[in-house]
Amino acid sequence: MRKAILAALTSVAIGAAAIVATSTPANAANDYYLAMTEQSSNRVMVWNRNVSWTDANLRWQFTPGTTTGAWANLSDVKFRDTAAHGMIALVAASGGKAAIVQVKSGSKKATTSNILWQATPGGNPHAIERIPSNGSVVVASSNGYLTLYSPSNANSPSTLAKVQTITVKGAHGVLYDPTHKFLWAIGEGRLTPFTISGSGRSTRLSAKNGYISLGTYKNSAGKTVPNLGHDLQPSYTSKDTLFITHTSGVYSVNTWSFRTLKESGTTRVKAYVNQRGGERAWIRGDNTGSRPWASPTVQFFNSSGKATTTKSRSGARFYKVRIWTTAFE
Template sequence: MRNRNLAIALVSAAAAVAASTLIAITPASASANYYLATTEQVSNRVLVWNRNVSWTDANLYWQFTPGTTGGTWQNLSDVKIRATDAHGTIALVAASGGKAAIVDVKAGKKKATTSDILWQATPGGNPHAIERIPGNGSVVVASSNGYLTLYSPTAVSKPSTLAKVQTISLKGAHGVLYDPTHKYLWAIGEGRLVPYSITGSGRSTRLTARNGYISLGTYRNSAGETKPNLGHDLQASYTSKSTLFITHTSGVYSVDTWTFRTTKVSGTTRVKAYVNHSGGERAWVRGDNTGRRTWGSPTVQFFNSAGTATSTKTRSGAEFYKVRVWSTAFE
């Protein structure tokens, strides 16, 4: 994006305040064969189901378990599915306890454990999101305590060579997403959505914030104080390459990546994850503000392309935090 367009876009944004054989590389069509990945924090597993089946263990399509509900692996907070030349389909996972990892998703194998991990690190700081830079092999983790951590390899095909090369301050960092259209990385945190340029290769890879960011606006808290909205989720739209979906304190918004204009999708609060499938269906997880994990919910809510609520999937006793379209595509 050119700097001139970026500057113009920032004015608009401020005024508006928004695989392998296992599965195809592009988003699945809207049918009984589309799958959703969830992070479920009570059992502490990544659970993947067909959208239309009963969400029971018997119907699980794939799962990842670190084998513990405590320590640095507790409270799995993010999962993304990506494609690699060397290892086929991988799952990127992050846990609020402090861990981040690349997991080998072996075709035909329904359950992955820590023995299937290709690389792991402990960036700490309550990791909330993870992303991989294609062709470069670098991995970025967003930690809500206020920073991004960049890990880069000496060999793209060998995740075991990844090492920390950069830490970037971003208050309230909650989401990261690679944008193949503009070829930069988006990150969302407190009060802002920031695009980062990616330069270099190998251990010389670096992220540099571009000249500007999208303001997330403000809200008034219960004490009457004006505070910046805290960004929660950041996801691609599988129906538009120029659109991102974000959630923050005040609701759900779409973002035009060319103009930086934001548009309100919903004023519903506490939406922790929001996805848009290629067939137009949408889904979210909304923190129910009850129980031990007030930020989670046993229910995933579905909507049609017009935003009308249509159906739900509920798993008794579960606490879902993230929901993701099971696809290796970036957009």
């Protein structure tokens, strides 16, 4: 693992003063919480990494109450802090929905009654992010676009309205970067930083001139095609690092130099995270059943990327795994 490769890079120079990200306290090694989107029961489920992953041990869960329609196949979750509503969960579902869900202190379960805002961007939503201070929300739909929703009142999610749609082929991931004040988006063939301008309903995203190429691979027909980006996550041990997964493997990306480093050549990795103690985890599609992109198992790795243990839940179809934290990096 960790075999260096060169990133195909168009001309770009990035420089920005670091700012402090809202963060939860650092977790001790191997004693932290994970959130998973579980598509069989269609819930976001949060457990301590070390307990048995049973319903009785759930720290928190969100269920839209259905496994069909626009809420089908929950595909992403992120947790963020807000001034007006405290901790929120950002959720997206491949059926077409995206929402902001309030995470109430002391409550272990949220339903659609806890939704502060929701929309139907359509196009197979795969990821969602919130721009801090601004209050805007961005949804990435794998059918090929980002949808930007901006509020007339940053403290009132109910005032969010669609203000921009941007073509991003194969859009699968979005992540705000507080160091550079960019919004990163990953899709077919490239990882692109977007600048953010304006405020309120005048907020707009603009692609930088440069991007990181994800390279190519040969498909089953022997044709050379761009790698398709899957996941995009921060490193919680290095604010200058992102982790990405695509068709050909798992990579880390330096956000200053745009240099990429191969972490693993394993395919079908749908989600990859690390936590402050250094441990890493992934979900790899197992190519079985009606949801071949998912798996009942989470694979853990040490801080050097060496596989250690696994944890499973019988009957589960996990798609995304996330660190239970409101930190951006």
